[in-house]
Amino acid sequence: MSAIAINRTTFFCRTPVAKKVVMAVTGVILFGYLIGHLAGNLLIYSGNPAAINRYAELLHASPPMLWTARIVLLVAVILHIIAAAQLWLLKRRARPVGYCRKEETGSNYASRTMIWSGPIIALFVIFHVLHLTAGKIVPLAMAGHEPDVYHSVIDGFRVPMISAFYILAMVLLCLHLYHGLWSMFQSVGVSHPRYTPLLKRFAATFAFILAIGFISIPVSVMIGIIR
Amino acid sequence: MKLTLHIWRQANSTAPGRMVKYEVDDVSEHMSFLEMLDVLNEKLTLKGEDPIAFDSDCREGICGTCGFMVNGVAHGPLPKTTVCQLHMRHFKDGDVLYLEPWRTRAFPVIKDLAVDRSALDRIVAAGGFVSIDTGAAPDANAIPVPKERAEISMDAAACIGCGACAAMCPNGSASLFTGAKITHLGVLPQGQPERNERALRMVAQATEEGLSYCSNHGECEAVCPKGITLEVIARMNRHYIKAEWVDRGQPAE
The missing domain is CATH 1.10.1060.10 (Alpha-helical ferredoxin)
Known part of the structure; x- marks a missing residue:
């Protein structure tokens, strides 16, 4: 077997299969973060503003832990974006002359729009950090010396444009996960005729639940359930 | 039945190609898609025009030689069927069909609907x-x-x-x-x-x-x-x- 020479040190990084593995592994990390983030956010429904504020304090209790988590997430996001960009370039080169007519059989809206939902979600994440972590969009509410998360969230989501962007980003996140959550298994080689259809249903359900969970917060603020 | 075909015509791998419109009358529902193209090619030959190039070999769906896009779907609308086993009974009178070669950088067009795989x-x-x-x-x-x-x-x-x-x-x-x-x-x-x-x-x-x-x-x-x-x-x-x-x-x- 000597059809082509393989340089093993650089080979893995160059193949599309490996890039998809990077997408999948970083995707799992970001998905795990989303679950934790939503679980924390839902404390806002406890009826006691101190609950979510205590949770925020707990997250900030140990700066080394906090920054480790932030760096892991940042690296995952960067790798996810780099791999996506490289794959997108590959795809653009793969079909220099397009079709006059092309049907889309077998794929779905979510799978075809990954390259659009992704960057919009990334922009939203930047906005979201500026808004509720840095307080650059709406001034953060303070409770003594500590930031008051509960009232900062309410102040923010009373601005209709902020709520609208949040809801739009979460709808796109739902689409992104609808495809990504099962696709990551396929990319690392997990597929089974019996379990993959179940996995797809699980992915769709989970994407929907996660999006509903996040969207419920600005909606609750706007209709006055949380005040 | 009568069909209108828009077919990709390209003289060779370097020449620019374009979609050309053809009208095919008296298509029998018993013909396969490739037989329908054979009939069109007969007419083109008689008129002194260049017949449409497409690949085919066994014409019984097992060799993998034939294949092109029919209305934006590889091998046409019938699932699990090569274009040689796609019969004209799956189309109806007056249908407009767009035929294009496989398009990827790895499969350069040789001529018309034939690509190098x-x-x-x-x-x-x-x-x-x-x-x-x-x-x-x-x-x-x-x-x-x-x-x-x-x-x-x-x-x-x-x-x-x-x-x-x-x-x-x-x-x-x-x-x-x-x-x-x-x-x-x-x-x-x-x-x-x-x-x-x-x-x-x-x-x-x-x-x-x-x-x-x-x-x-x-x-x-x-x-x-x-x-x-x-x-x-x-x-x-x-x-x-x-x-x-x-x-x-x-x-x-």
Whole structure:
């Protein structure tokens, strides 16, 4: 077997299969973060503003832990974006002359729009950090010396444009996960005729639940359930 | 029945191509799609025009030579059917059809609807084989093959290498083809000694050919005339990833 020479040190990084593995592994990390983030956010429904504020304090209790988590997430996001960009370039080169007519059989809206939902979600994440972590969009509410998360969230989501962007980003996140959550298994080689259809249903359900969970917060603020 | 065809005409691989409109009368519902084109070509020849070039060989759906896009779907609207086995009874009078060649960088157009698919041959040559000693044939039952393994292998071996997967893929990836070839030998006991090399080399060759990546849309399995499923792509990924972990490659010279 000597059809082509393989340089093993650089080979893995160059193949599309490996890039998809990077997408999948970083995707799992970001998905795990989303679950934790939503679980924390839902404390806002406890009826006691101190609950979510205590949770925020707990997250900030140990700066080394906090920054480790932030760096892991940042690296995952960067790798996810780099791999996506490289794959997108590959795809653009793969079909220099397009079709006059092309049907889309077998794929779905979510799978075809990954390259659009992704960057919009990334922009939203930047906005979201500026808004509720840095307080650059709406001034953060303070409770003594500590930031008051509960009232900062309410102040923010009373601005209709902020709520609208949040809801739009979460709808796109739902689409992104609808495809990504099962696709990551396929990319690392997990597929089974019996379990993959179940996995797809699980992915769709989970994407929907996660999006509903996040969207419920600005909606609750706007209709006055949380005040 | 009467059909209006818009067909991609391109004199050779370097000439610019364009869609040309043809009217075909008296199409019989019993004709196959290729026979309908044969009738059109007869008329074009009689008029002194250049007939439409398209590939075909067995015309019974098992050789993988034919194939082009019909209204934006590889091999046309009927699932699990090559275009030679697609009969005109599936169309109706007055239909307007757009015929285009497979389009990916790896399959340059030779002429009209005929494309060069030797990229697929090179992928097979890179690792889609089992090395055996020549001589007397081995005893038929010397190597037991579990039934389930044999079924997985045979399902993958149904791939006729037509290239519809790469043509239909929104990314221009032939992963369904490469996955089928890797699965076909990689699940059998005879394929084990070269399993890692096979996965590494075939994936590398597909990359070399400019066939891009699988993002699990599933358009390939929707049009595969042999009903090969995305499971072979997961298996390709699995074999490839495992090979990357366990195979230390060729020793340094």
